[in-house]
Every structure is written in structure tokens, then in C-alpha cells.
Amino acid sequence: MNRAQLLIARFDLVEYGICRRLNQGTAARPLRLLLRVASRLGDGAVWYLLVVVLPLYYGGAAVRTSLSMAGTGLAGVVLYKWLKASLVRELPFIRHPSIDRAMAPLDRYSFPSGHTMHAVAFTWLAMGAYPELGWALIPLAVLIAISRVALGLHYPSDVVAGGAIGAILALVAQNIV
Numbered sequence: 001m002n003r004a005q006l007l008i009a010r011f012d013l014v015e016y017g018i019c020r021r022l023n024q025g026t027a028a029r030p031l032r033l034l035l036r037v038a039s040r041l042g043d044g045a046v047w048y049l050l051v052v053v054l055p056l057y058y059g060g061a062a063v064r065t066s067l068s069m070a071g072t073g074l075a076g077v078v079l080y081k082w083l084k085a086s087l088v089r090e091l092p093f094i095r096h097p098s099i100d101r102a103m104a105p106l107d108r109y110s111f112p113s114g115h116t117m118h119a120v121a122f123t124w125l126a127m128g129a130y131p132e133l134g135w136a137l138i139p140l141a142v143l144i145a146i147s148r149v150a151l152g153l154h155y156p157s158d159v160v161a162g163g164a165i166g167a168i169l170a171l172v173a174q175n176i177v
Contacts (some may be wrong), residue, residue: 035147042115042144084109093152113162120166
């Protein structure tokens with residue numbers, strides 16, 4: 001086990017309690033359903049829709065924002081897949097059998113949260129151009145992030161790291177465009 005994997009194993013143990021408490025909180029059927037819907041929206045559909053709808057609603061000026069979001073999304077996928085393959089942090093429900101897997105994961109590894117990374121990046125970029133979208137995008141991004149931990153698919157540090165990476169990608173995209 002390399003240093004990064006050893007550090008991750010220590011984080012797993014520290015974060016287990018938070019994961020377990022949030023996961024137990026999803027026993028209420030309506031809450032679990034809400035978090036599952038948020039998580040599924042974070043699979044990409046809502047972001048693809050946003051990329052397409054922005055130019056339709058705001059006109060040609062929004063094409064730049066949509067292209068920036070698409071490029072950022074692509075860069076994010078490449079980066080998070082590389083990080084997951086390099087760091088191989090097992091999903092919480094795999095490492096801790098007492099954590100209930102509330103839905104099927106998209107892959108086996110948890111660090112960082114790609115859902116949160118994209119939610120933050122797309123929210124940041126869309127609001128940079130159209131701040132009035134914040135009332136819908138900020139709560140959605142927060143729900144997506146919370147859902148990933150509560151559904152047993154990520155540790156809190158996965159979500160924090162995903163959010164930080166998403167913010168950095170959005171800042172880079174804003175400075176490039």
C-alpha cells in the first residue's frame with residue numbers, strides 16, 4: 001500500500017461515523033427518494049440539459065457559457081477517472097458492510113466525487129453568466145453532494161475534494177474563455 005492509499009485508509013476510519021449517521025438518516029422513504037432523484041440528476045442529465053437550454057433561453061450569448069461547461073465537464077471526467085484509478089479508494093458500502101448501499105454506484109471507487117465536482121463546476125459557470133439561476137442550481141448542487149454520502153456512495157472528504165476540484169476547473173474555464 002502506497003502513502004496515498006494508507007492516508008485514505010485512515011480517512012475511511014475517521015469518516016465512517018459521519019457516513020453511517022447520514023446513511024441511517026435515509027431510512028425515511030421520502031428522504032431516500034429525494035436523495036436518489038438528486039443523485040440520478042447528478043449523473044449528468046441535468047447538466048446536459050442545462051448546456052442545451054442556456055442558448056435556447058438566453059440566445060447566442062449563452063453559447064460561450066455552454067461550450068465552457070461542456071469543456072469543463074470533459075476535463076472533469078478525464079481528471080476524476082484518473083484520480084479514482086490512481087487512488088483506488090473503495091466506496092463506503094464496500095469497505096463498511098454496516099453502510100447500506102441505497103442505489104447502484106456508477107463505478108467502484110469513491111475519491112473524488114465526480115457528481116459533486118460537476119455540480120459545483122456547472123453551477124459556478126452557469127451562475128457566473130446568469131446569477132439568477134442560483135436559486136435552483138445551488139440547492140441542487142448541495143442536494144447532489146449530500147446524497148452521495150447519505151446513499152453510501154462517498155465519504156465526506158470525497159465530496160469536499162470533488163467540490164474543490166469542480167471550483168478550480170470552473171475558475172480555470174472562466175479565465176480561459
